[in-house]
Amino acid sequence: MEIRQYGRSVPGTSLVAEPPPPRRTRRWLRRVLVTACVCGVAAGAALMLPQAEPHRRAAPPAPGPRAQARLQARTLAAVTSGLPAGLPELAALIGQQESRVRAQPRDARAWAVLGSAYLEQGRHSADAANFPKAERALRTSLEVRGTGNAEALGGLAALANARRDFPSAKRYGEQALKLAPKRWTSYPALIDAYTGLGDYKAARGALDKLTALRTGAAERPAVMARASAVYRDRGWREDAAAQLTDAAAAARTPAEQAAYLTGVGQLAWERGDREDALRHFRAAVRLDPDQRAALAGQGRALAALGRTDEAVAAYRTALAKHADPQVTLELGELYESRGQFAAAREQYGLLRERVRQAVAGGVDEELLIGQFEADHGDPQDAVARLEEEWERQPGIEVADALAWALHRDGDDEEALDYATTATDKTKGGGVRSALYVFHRGMIERELELNGPAQRHLDEALRINPYFSPLRVTAAQSALQELAEEPEEPLPADLS
Known part of the structure; x- marks a missing residue:
């Protein structure tokens, strides 16, 4: 296999060492894994229960009995x-x-x-x-x-979301909601499940019911954070940022405040505000040194600021604490953008192992594998995986990834259908994503739809001029080529 770049190729390694088994086989393997976990x-x-399992890092000095009791009560409540x-x-x-x-x-x-x-x-x-x-x-x-255990059913719904198993999350979430419709915690996992399944109308309906409930001061920041996520998916950036900012201000614990500040930083990053994103990510890490999304966010923002050595160090710090497969891919692509192909291949090798570990924990990593294979491995394999993922849980992320995989595999006509789904508000794609719009523009360029291609590539760079160290350069080059192409002459009878 080879690492396929935008315009060049270097020797590399695919995430899959051989053609993947049929989906039926993968599902069987997953069922075997889950059965082994449950039996x-x-x-x-x-x-x-684990026997004398050591914690990963030394515990801080124990607080006094009263402080310890208060801390345990707060954590239990959280x-x-x-x-x-x-x-x-x-x-x-x-x-x-x-x-x-x-x-x-x-x-x-x-x-x-x-x-x-x-x-x-x-x-x-x-x-x-x-x-x-x-x-x-x-x-x-x-x-x-x-089965009348709403708390356990809600936990299973949240677990299924963490594993990217949105059909199961919906099933458990709806069972929990039926048992406890006035319990606010019945709604967030269900909103995530509906979003993952591409049912944005149901997600908005669940949010409306959640916000109509009377929640206490302690829970209100979490409700605002959930509203922010739905607003973000609808393209309402300002409303999303306002909700998360208010949530961070009202949060009662450092870990909670750090989570919401990380969200504010991510929204700033998505609109291309590098300095504001970095400021919020750093504030989050000061509050919670284990806030992995903020640790990785620092690397993303520093790379956008051109401080690439600091960015690499930030990514490595994040991965030393938390071996996140998605962050591993980001660091590999940062190395690739700098021409450090050996370092990129090292990260892609680590990515393969980390994906394997996640799958062993029951996580559906087909989306991430498909995204990797489309750009750095085997696009045909990416298409096969993502088509089946789309059949199972047709969310916007999958639509965008499948569009790009089809493009990389040479099927631009079908790719454009999925890219339109990912970016067209009337089809559910309300989120303002520079990556999604870039993908659509590049597909249109290949189809010689030069006007729409130029418009969408320009829009991607206006949404976030720094959205990817690899893809920004490709967008800029494509725009320059489109601008230099001569206009077609008018027909003789109109000239």
């Missing part, structure tokens, strides 16, 4: 309410809940809290190895209490 739940609590929590606090809560379920194995709520804490630890640290543990704990909670 043994009934065999007893002692068998499923986990049961779906609010962000810090990794040290999550580790302490997990230890507490593991002791509780060992002593009281019929405590359904303790199992649900433990499962939700494992889930939050996995999401916060980008370690999918926590997800099977979360699933076992949540399913044990269901076994103990039965």
